[in-house]
Amino acid sequence: MSNEASRLSWGHINLNVRDLEASVAFYEGLGFEILMPSIPYMGILREGEPRPVPAEGMRALKLPDGISGRGCILRLGSGFPMLDITEWAGRAGRAPLANEDRGLVRICLASQNLSEDYERLTARGVPFLSAPQVCQGGMAEIAICLDPDGSMIELIQVRIEKWAVPTALGTDA
16 A cells, blocks of 8 residues: 555545435434534535535535535444535436446445344335345345435445455465
8 A cells, every 4th residue: 555545544425415304314214423513614504594605615626606505414433434415505416326337326334233224224114225135155135225315325234254365365265
């Protein structure tokens, strides 16, 4: 690893949404909590009317002139990355990408018990594209659900004891 790469660490993932409150409620149902009721570096708040993003923020993020919005920062546990959720005023936006598209197509959350999480979320009305599926060799179970805007969230329960470690790493597979 180069010295340049080692200076980087996770910060956040930004998710643009149609309805901030519906999205906050959804992600809270997954276990996220509000870390900040605003996105300070963009000058926007969760509460109240949409606020204009300052000019330097628009330039830095290549946002359209005059854009305004609301937002907040969520976290899952105490680690990174954080999840910045933003609702832009008067912007329709495009549909989220599908798995076969290029770019960031889904986020993945680890589950300790995928069957229980699937049942709990299904009972809450969370739509799933797939029920829990056992992957190759039982190495993991995966289910895909959708947030209120159709963004995909992969839920995975890893069975690391079933993963083969390549001989190139100095151990037998």
